[in-house]
Amino acid sequence: MTINETLARYSDWSFESAFAIYVLATVLLIARYASMRAREVQERELVRAGSAPVAPTGQQPGRVASTPGKTWSEKFGGMGYSLLIVGVVLHIASMVLRGLATDRFPLGNMYEFVTMACAAAVVAGIVAMRRNTDLFVFLLVPVLVLMFLAATVLYSDAAPVVPALQSFWLPIHVTIISVGSGIFLVSGVASLLFLYRIRFPQGEEGTGPFSKLAQRLPDALTLDRLAYKTTIVAFPLFGAGIILGAIWAEAAWGRFWGWDPKETVSFITWVIYAAYLHARATSGWRDTKAAWINVAGFVAMLFNLFIINMVVSGLHSYAGLN
Known part of the structure; x- marks a missing residue:
């Protein structure tokens, strides 16, 4: 069985790109988590203390207030979530390219198994945490650790599987x-x-x-x-x-x-x-x-x-x- 070295190289690049994007998404989601949660806690404390929200100054009676722009926490969250989707696409693409390069299903060694498991974890997180997107921060950390181990300690070149797995x-x-x-x-x-x-x-x-x-x-x-x-x-x-x-x-x-x-x-x-x-x-x-x-x-x-x-x-x- 011949190995398509070009597709194998593209697979590795897709994996590395997905890892880098996950890291950047994690940084943005941490920034969103910190800023948004801090604001929510402050608002809850004001409610408990019985403080009413302060009306904007300088607003004339009878005029409709302008819609405020997005906060930094919302911007961080939007960018982080968008990057997460891009990372998942590249992550899955790395497995597809590995399979095409080897002309087999890409689950013949620990590198490929961990890659598949991490992709499943991120997709499952997107589905299960859609109402609590802040939790992505805590899911991406172990995913990044496992992907790092897969790319270093567990990495295997694209090759045919042993006869027992055929x-x-x-x-x-x-x-x-x-x-x-x-x-x-x-x-x-x-x-x-x-x-x-x-x-x-x-x-x-x-x-x-x-x-x-x-x-x-x-x-x-x-x-x-x-x-x-x-x-x-x-x-x-x-x-x-x-x-x-x-x-x-x-x-x-x-x-x-x-x-x-x-x-x-x-x-x-x-x-x-x-x-x-x-x-x-x-x-x-x-x-x-x-x-x-x-x-x-x-x-x-x-x-x-x-x-x-x-x-x-x-x-x-x-x-x-x-």
């Missing part, structure tokens, strides 16, 4: 797992923010930067619902990926399940998320206990991705690291 099950099984993992990233971030938010329920436990940051977050109920809604989407996807992987294993190795390290930790991760959903519906476990279980599931997924693939030897050792 199967029609590759795009089915690995795509479902990577998309589910990306959505779990959104859920994990939401649970971490929920745990942080309830540490300062009204932002009144101190005046330090941690208290102020908690005060600027959405309320804990919104964060908890975000974590739950994304988990109930990712959970069946991840479970279906495990089942399809077992079917592929039977076709490739003659058995559905062999307690390979990758299989075992994937199953443990799925059980942890099942425990989270059960705890979320159980009285007395819905708040911090359920959130911690959700965080534990995300940690188990990261352990499965990095430690099992890079350290532990098994039948699923297809990291493709140089």
Whole structure:
């Protein structure tokens, strides 16, 4: 199989461009988050104190007030969100170009898997956080970390996959797992923010930067619902990926399940998320206990991705690291 070096190079450039745009979008969204949330907090404090808004001076009676221009926070938010969309397009384009360059589905090594999972996380965030766009800041940070690792430690040149992965099950099984993992990233971030938010329920436990940051977050109920809604989407996807992987294993190795390290930790991760959903519906476990279980599931997924693939030897050792 010949590799189209030109398309492979374009794929790398698209990935690098997407990373740079995500960084710039993060900076703009941080500026929007800081300025807008600070203004909202100030307005809430004025309302609590019973202060009425001050009418503009110099306005003549009977005249319609002119519509004020956009604030800097709105401008930052608009530019950041626009860049985010451009970054997603380039991100997806990098995967498409990698697939065209290698004439296969672009999920044959850890670089490609992490690229797909990060793209799924950003798309899921755009859908799930459309009413709380400020939270994009907290999602983009882990996405940027993972993309940096993918471009450095995990990077692999465009090449054919090993014979064991040359199967029609590759795009089915690995795509479902990577998309589910990306959505779990959104859920994990939401649970971490929920745990942080309830540490300062009204932002009144101190005046330090941690208290102020908690005060600027959405309320804990919104964060908890975000974590739950994304988990109930990712959970069946991840479970279906495990089942399809077992079917592929039977076709490739003659058995559905062999307690390979990758299989075992994937199953443990799925059980942890099942425990989270059960705890979320159980009285007395819905708040911090359920959130911690959700965080534990995300940690188990990261352990499965990095430690099992890079350290532990098994039948699923297809990291493709140089």
